[in-house]
Amino acid sequence: MKVVIARTAGFCKGVRDAIEITMEAIQHREKGEDICTFGPLIHNRQVLAMLEKKGVVDENRIERCAGKKVVIRAHGIPPYSRQKLHEQGATLLDATCKRVARVHAAIKRNARHGYHTIIVGDADHAEVIGLLGYTENRGAVINRPEQLSELPSDWENVLLVAQTTQNEEVFREIEEVFLKKYPKGIVKNTICDSTQERQAEVRQLCSGVQAMVIVGGLHSGNTLRLAEVARACRIPTFHVETESELDAGVMAHYSCVGVSAGASTPNWIIRDIVEFLEAITPEAGTKFRWKHTLERLSYGNFYVALATALLAQIVEALTDFAGSAAFSLMAAGYAFAMHSLNIYLDQDSTELNDPGRAAFYHKWRPVFMFSSAVSLATALVLAYRTGFANFIGMILLIFMGLLYGVKLFMHARWEKFPFKLKDIPTSKTFLVPMAWAGVCILPYIAGTYAPWRVAYAGWVIFLLSLVRTTLRDLLAIQGDRLVGKETLVVLVGEKRTEFFTVGVILALVITALCGPVAGVSTGFSFFLIVPALIYLFFLKIGSTRKLREAPLYDVLIEIVLIVAGLSAIAWNLTH
């Protein structure tokens, strides 16, 4: 089945900011401080469960917020609730979306001059309740044009606004009738541009597909509206929260389906649905899910092990030192074990970024633990056989790898210092490439190997792995942001990380060009310009159509390293 994904699907700016504010509060929580959200932060069960696990509960009664730090969600609240929360001694963290706050300001300004406010929206929606609070008791809520006839005709000054996630067309219809009834009335189309774009894109998508799948909370207003827009285009529409609600037999009747999602739908849910749909054949049923199979290999850390084994071959090709298959096995054993063990120490982020992956690890936990122990033992034995200094080096690398997710200082006196290496900002981005480079050059550190050649090869492996890691981090940003600041992209944002990645790719190209000229590398160095340019291309795809490429993109990033490593083997065999 062909699946067309809406470019605008997924978290909107307001939701992203609200999550960011909440995560900041969790990160800087003082001892004994209670944090809660006033109403559910977003309409997504997994995210809410994660917040609850971190001790952030969703309260909807003001008296239960007394003395707590309270996050005001993106929908905003009425001024009287704000006042009452202050009276209860709550500290407010205002995550009201700027666009919603602008509607508050418009209503307040006009209400002060005696205006009545008509709000196009759902009367029981939290945002509308918040908007009504600013109308000075001169507000009315409608969602159909005919409801205007029920309102008094003698209102002199009337303002018409909309809930930010309303249906654009319905608003236009209401506006037309409104201006006939209140010719002097003021109309402010306060539907947010993110909502408008989402709806416009669904309308456009509907003309090119046979059915639409709208992903998002069944109680999420803006998602319901998207489904409404799709149905209005007279196209079969399926509003679902997860792929399990889709029937493969029913979907098999369509050969081309569009997918869009509400403003609080995380990327991983959209990704699962896209993968499910893509695997459906028109004959009713699912074909072999090759992407699924590739993903399972990735879950098993197969690519990580293979990529590091091949990076060791790249070191050999760059330095022209006599290597050995044992060096590759040692690197693979180390990387496999460290990645597998750290996944268990970093479960929050895995659960949020990729619940399928988390379930896979949970199911195969004993196998992972056993194979990690065997891999570590193998890496240690092989390191020992290459020399005692290398053995010590391997122990240090293992120590560093394990400390990544484990508390460094247990004593309360050290509380203010980072407890784990992973707590150091951007540690995830830089430590993995450092460890990979370290394990690949480890066999050449002691002995009579030319140090400049070893250092050069280590630097190249570091740069290659760094590009790979930042590209993967760009994909995993939602989950990483939710569990705390750890990667570069979470710390400095997507745009800056993209610039940084371009810089690293450039450094890699320059290094690859200079190595042979400076006499610290073989001509194989020139070949590495190709993977560098492919990564540059991926970066471009990732920034423009990240979602579309996501199911395979992850795997492709690893495959580039693997192909570079295979070319190194070919080089080593022929030189």
Ligand code: SF4
């Ligand atoms: S849909 Fe628009 S108004 Fe609502 S939270 Fe998102 S960005 Fe803000």
